Amino acid sequence: MKSDILDNYTNNLNKNNTLIFMDVQGHEPMVFLGARKTIRKKIPIVFEFSPNLLKKNWINGFGLLLKNYKYFYNLSDPVKKFKFNRKRLIGLFNNLKLKKCDYTDLLIL
Numbered sequence: 001m002k003s004d005i006l007d008n009y010t011n012n013l014n015k016n017n018t019l020i021f022m023d024v025q026g027h028e029p030m031v032f033l034g035a036r037k038t039i040r041k042k043i044p045i046v047f048e049f050s051p052n053l054l055k056k057n058w059i060n061g062f063g064l065l066l067k068n069y070k071y072f073y074n075l076s077d078p079v080k081k082f083k084f085n086r087k088r089l090i091g092l093f094n095n096l097k098l099k100k101c102d103y104t105d106l107l108i109l
Contacts, residue, residue, distance in 0.1 A: 005034025013043060021046045026053025029061020039068050042109075046075070050103035051093045062089060065108060075105040084108055 010020075020043055024031055028047050032039065045065075065084070072084040074092065082088050096104060 006031055007035055007037045010035075010038040010041070010043065013038075013041070015041055015043045018043050019046065020044070023048045026050055026055075029054070029058060032061055032065060036064060039064050042068055044107060044109050045069075046105055046107045048103050049092065049096075049106045051096050052102060054093075058093075059086065059090060062086075069108040071109045073107040073109075075107055076101075078107075081109075 006020075010018075020038070022028070022031060022045070025048070028049075066086055066089070069084045071081050072088075073081055092104075092106075
């Protein structure tokens with residue numbers, strides 16, 4: 001199977017009229033590695049956040065996102081906007097594991 005990187009599809013897109021929605025079953029960190037230019041443009045992204053599908057050092061794959069995005073919404077409870085940082089993301093991961101929730105969707109801005 002042939003694959004490609006996200007950046008090859010987002011050259012002409014901008015954050016004012018684009019939303020990327022992805023569900024790649026725990027492979028989000030791998031997709032983000034091929035989305036460096038897209039992430040630097042700060043295009044809003046919705047992605048599935050599933051602790052049970054992420055690998056042991058999962059937080060390392062979110063580094064570029066954490067540097068470029070400021071806020072997120074947990075779409076399971078979209079009333080409150082949170083700061084998008086390492087501490088909050090790890091807290092959400094742990095909270096989902098505690099509640100035995102399979103996943104939630106996050107919107108990052």
